[in-house]
Amino acid sequence: MNAQVYESIKFDINKVVESASKVIAPYGPIHTFAARNPWDGLENQSFEKTARFLKDLSNINIMPSDSMIHTARNQGEINLNFLGEILGQWLHGQSLDIPQDVQERYCWSLLLQEKKPSKALNRTEWKTLSKRLSNWLPQIASNHSVRAYSQVLEKLGDSRIADELDRHMIKWCKLFLDESQAVWSMPLREEGFYQAWRKLVPKDPALNRSIRKKLKGLPKEADQALVQALEILEVPNSDIKGYLEAHLLALPGWAGMMLWHSQKAKNHKSLLMQYLAVRITMECILIKPSLPLPNEENEALLETLLVSWADWGDMPLNEWSQISFTEQKARLTLAYRFDEIVQHKIWLEAWEKTYETNLKEKVITNQEGQNNEADTIAQLAFCLDVRSEPFRNELEKAGAFETFGTAGFFGLPMETCKLGSNHSHNSLPVMNQPKLKVKETLPESELNPYLRRKQAAGLSNSTFQVMKHNLLSSLMLPEISGPWLTLQTLARSFLPRRTGYALQRLREKGLSKPETEFTLDHEHHSGDELPIGFTDEEKVYYVRTALETMGLTERFAPLVVICGHGSHSINNPYASSLDCGACGGASSGFNARVLATLCNLPMVRQNLRKDGISIPEDTVFAAAEHITSLDEIRWLYVPELSNHAKKAFDQIQTILPKVSEKANAKRIPKLPSIDSHSTPRDEAMRRSEDWSEVRPEWGLARNAAFIIGKRELTKGTNLEGRVFLQNYNWEKDSRGDILTNIIKGPATVCQWINLQYYASTVAPDYYGSGNKTTQTVTAGIGVMQGNSSDLLTGLPWQSVMWSDTEIYHEPLRLLVVIQAPKEYIKRLLDQTPEFQQKVQNGWIRLASIDPDGNWESWS
Structure with a gap:
């Protein structure tokens, strides 16, 4: 990579970082936990494309799993007629030169998987055939996502550098972002993340002497350090944005917290830039001895497609020589396109369509008598x-x-x-x-006595914290606090309801808060x-x-x-x-x-x-x-x-x-x-x-729809606690301003809540936060699993799962139902391009009910 190319990057690196940051979401401290859509910055592309990107780059599947689909199907939550309709629509859009019945038979076999794949295959013959057909591969396969070099090594079976890089980043992020949980705070924090790290890392005993020596004399500014690291790693200019995205998605929780701080505080505007500078500089030092990396190839892809046709299309090896090259390519293309993501997307859409139909029947047929106004x-x-x-x-x-x-x-x-x-x-x-x-x-005459009562009530807790963080007093703390804490523990454990009620009454009486x-x-x-x-x-x-x-x-x-x-x-x-x-x-x-x-x-x-x-x-x-x-x-x-x-x-x-x-x-x-x-x-x-x-x-688990309309639509109907309800009368909204504000505000919040529950269900290890009982509250800002994990920003297992194997929250994308004339919906979509984009790209589903009670789906 020549220096002239990187000279131009220096002026654009902030914009590149800002663009790359769209793959993560900003996350605030857990004590102000608010719903976030983890894919908010990716809504300019389709839901399926995002799923494919995350699967390819980080092996994260954001579609419902086979077990979730199997359970939903067995419980009657997926109508197979809808599955057939959606499959037919998908096949119609492929325009492949294969008989229709052959396409449908192959796809239905894959979707239903009612037979077991054969294990007695002659692998040598399949390899021979796949090599003969390998010239078709570039024509049917798309390019892979850009990976960080440490991730390339990890994919090739060597995860040592990726693990070490994550471990060091977690340590430094915890130190920098700590909100007074640590007794000794990180020195030089006021100078910023990169500056503090640059001055402290040469003294880090967790790094060997040779690495610490290489980390001396780094550029004084974060943007310079980031550009220098990219230049040393020889990342192609066209891959820089993707390379940064890969690093952000490696630890989306800690990176998301850095992004949140960069948006909230003026003195932290460049914090995400600093985070990337530290991470990629560390990667550069750790991985340099392993460069150049071996080429990443997928030699088994064609063989996998061929075996898929044998297993699910009843097409043995000898039949491939009996069809034309055009049909060979078409069959391979179908097998390549109809991958796991497409299959699960079709199941998801059928699941969603089934729920929509059930909701439609409840709403349209609601004949509940109304109270006289x-x-x-x-x-x-x-x-x-x-x-x-x-x-x-x-x-x-x-x-x-x-x-x-x-x-x-x-x-x-x-x-x-x-x-x-x-x-x-x-x-x-x-x-x-x-x-x-x-x-x-x-009034001051009432305020001061109240503040004194409040201070007195909190005195024991503040004293406990002071003693806990003092070297000498902490040695005496168990003897001093033991009897009281033992009594409280026993009461809280065996009589939680009565103890909680008694303590609440005691606090209220002690504080005696005035009006x-x-x-x-x-x-x-x-x-x-x-x-x-x-x-x-x-x-x-x-x-x-x-x-x-x-x-x-x-x-x-x-x-x-x-x-x-x-x-x-x-x-x-x-x-x-x-x-x-x-x-x-x-x-x-x-x-x-x-x-x-x-x-x-x-x-x-x-x-x-x-x-x-x-x-x-x-x-x-x-x-x-x-x-x-x-x-x-x-x-x-x-x-x-x-x-x-x-x-x-x-x-x-x-x-x-x-x-x-x-x-x-x-x-x-x-x-x-x-x-x-x-x-x-x-x-x-x-x-x-x-x-x-x-x-x-259960919180908001099982949320699935947002109805915007008159109360008469749903009054008396059992919606099972799954629907957000917003009153709206289109007859009093001739210009559509109220509806537009509802879509821009409440509907967006509901979508974020919906996708947070969705993500925590389908990808709990990445977008959730695991089991509550094994979590560690860290730095006063969030939770981790153990002491060296990503900052977990989603919902815990207990918020979305009924048991180890059974989900409680159904991962369905939010259905927005608007009671208004058709022209209102068209005007809304024209006036709110962001909402229209969400509907078109599959991030949200839209339906409407006109004044005559007719239901229409818009997605």
Whole structure:
């Protein structure tokens, strides 16, 4: 590689790194766990092409496995008629010069695999034939992905360099990204990852002296080091982007965390560049003695295709000489194209089509009687989360209540700061940025006593941590803390429900938190800080947008409840993953309180009347939180109620225990290893308080569809807790703005949730996080398996699997169903090219229901 070529790369290396970073997703710390689509940057290409790329480069299969497909088929979840239709469509697009019946017989045999492949084959004869036909190989086989040189050696059977490279990168990433979990932090972190590594690595005792010597005198800047390493390795100019992609996909968790930091902090913008500079420089040093590498060839490919025809096409060796060269090439092409990825894709599409058909029958034939809207005494807006749907059904059956589904952050682009906390949290989808900050406050006369109580309550824990990290005091710590911790361990282990309840009451009584307020009024700010509070115009705008999005702009009931949602569990690193996925891994109760408070402001209501939204004077907005692990409602904000609102509130209070009981009775039996002697309510409470419980709830497992339409479509229908529900009335959206915002916001969040569960199911070792019981929380930011694995960014085994061999979550791509006229759907696709691209490339499925009730599939 000549120096002139690399001189031009120096000016573009940042762009190349940015382009390569599309193969990974940015991942934040686990304590703010939020749903991410691991393939968000690859949606400009098809789902199948991405599957092929990952399979070829990293041997990662993102299609459902044979065992998953076999189980689904046996359980009647895949209609074979749909399988035949999809296979026929695929064959029609191949245009191969082979009789149709021969093609179908071969493909059906491979799909069903109802006979066993022959093992008594003359391998010598097959090798001879494959060599004779080898001139066809370049015409039917596509190019392989670019691999890092250490990965090439690994593919050839020598994984020592790849393993050592990963081990060192994991070590340095842990040190650099640590969030105060380590007692001694990494020196020079403030100078950046590459600079700290460059100055410290010559002293690393884990490297031998000769390697440490080679690592002295490295370029001072990361981009220079990266370019130099690529030049030494002689990576072709056309392969540089692919080479960087291969290195990013080697440890997508740690690389994803570096990417997340580079997007969040201005002083870390080049962090991913630094990561690649360190990794490829290390590879260059480690692999240089092994260069040049042997050529990577796949000599067995043709033989494999020939044997496939013998096994599944009933075509013995001697028949190959009886057909023309054209048909020989066509048959080899068919065998090459109809590979495992295509077969599993056809099965997946048939599985998805079967689910869509079943959902269609439920929705279209729904004849559930509706409550008279004039008799509705309370309206409750829930998050569109799939866990809300069963609870909403039980609530509507219990009385004259109307429920709505909408995004759990309620359209408020806030950064929130709870009372007594020095830290803020983005309380909105991770794809968006906050525009303002809202703080929870108290008058100073009440705030200071509360902070003293809170400090006193946390004193024992802070003292424990100080003693634990001090050399001398840590020696005495077991004797000091032993009796109390032993007692707590026994109580937590044998009486988890009662212990948890007692400790909660003790904390609440000790803290005695007063009624708080919010900084809702706009405050001037300077610099780069977010403004605090809302301007008057913003208050009206966000309330109007929230009400329009949830479809509540008329016929207001006396009581309107904004229900956020969260979960409750103990000793669970993934606790935030069970909270509101739209709120960046946090409970959405804060957002619910803010919106309800804004809706009660006289100024806001007065201005809403000008826009045609008239809220009656006796209508009161309250806020609550749906605790999904307990299926109960907790009140967060109940202002002074009008007489009619008070009557509605009392009625809700009366029926909530029964609603909770019925919801738990349907949900709890779906969890494995339940205590059959306990009531569903007691079992739910035990799971939420038991620190040995690996499954406090199923979370959003089995999510499969997102319905955007009137509540009448699904009211009273058992959707099995698998559907996100967003209220939408196309008749009030003539310009399509509301639908567009739903697709850009809630639909995208739901797709990310869906693909996160999908990825954690089909590729648990790569995109999941393994078994909870063997995880190690590391650096305060995430989990690993053992002490030297990738940073695991997906969901644990317990979130998607029923048992070691049986999945619970069905890996289906999200089906978006929109109730609107056909022209609305066409306009939506024209106005949202990103969504249209997702549909066309198979990342999401689309269907619509027109005003006459006709269902149409768009994908």
